[in-house]
Amino acid sequence: MQVEMRRWLLLLAAVLLISGCGGNTMPTYSIVGTVLDAEGQGVSGVKIEAGGTGTETNDDGEYFFDQLSGVTAIATPETEDYVFYPRQYTVSAGGTVDAFVRYQSLPLGEDAAVPDSGVAAFAGIGLLDFRDAGLEPGDTATVSDASEATPAEGMTKAGAVVKIQVAGQLEGPVQLLLAADTSENSAMFHGQDGHWQYVSSEFQGGYREASVEAFSLYGVFSAPRPRSLPWLLSPVM
Secondary structure, eight states: HHHHHHHHHHHHHHHHHHHHHHOOOEEEEEEEEEEEEEEEEEEEOOOOTTTEEEEETTTTTTEEEEEESSSSSOOOOOOSEEEEEESSSEEEEEEEEEOOEEEEEEOTTSSEEEEEEEEETTTTTEEEETTTTTTOOEEEEEEEOOOOOOOOOTOEEEEEEEEEEESSOOOOOOOEEBBBSSTTTTTEEEEEETTEEEOOOOOTTTTTEEEEESEEEEEEEEESSSOOOOGGGOOOO
16 A cells, blocks of 8 residues: 555656646747848848748748747848848747848948938948938948057947048938947947047947947947046037
């Protein structure tokens, strides 16, 4: 009798253990997304990565993932020819997600005509959105890699560092989006007169984004909090 009771207790314990493990299984979900070009048309054959797996967009620019779990990063691999906005984003539930927009990359270090879309994109650097700046057809922007620029003491490079020149009369601010490695302790800075000044910006989709009207050096750096470095407290207006 005692042997039989012990056997039933062991069996019950095993069932409870298995049930407990099953109860802790993380639920999965599926997502649907699209990749569009600057004119809003679907782009086929774009590689998308999520949760350690990859896929490509179909003829309509759509992509699908299933069996995702937890918080998952969705990303488009960077290429020399195209820039994507956003670079990446995260999801934690199923459904239709925001579209990636693909822009043709313009050459670095050369005068480049602002595209009809109003967005000038530069691979490995980011984007300049001139749509509210009032530029005329034929106006140009020149963006050069300035990663060799010397940061101030306590600052560490955490994204793109560029020199920007714009030929044309601006009637409003330009949205500057610089590729950023991380959001933690990173910020955008404006290099002017030998000093780096803090620029108010937001981290979105793998970019540091700010409205700017003056052009020279801009970069994304990690730095201690502004209150510990007084020279960071002068935002560029």
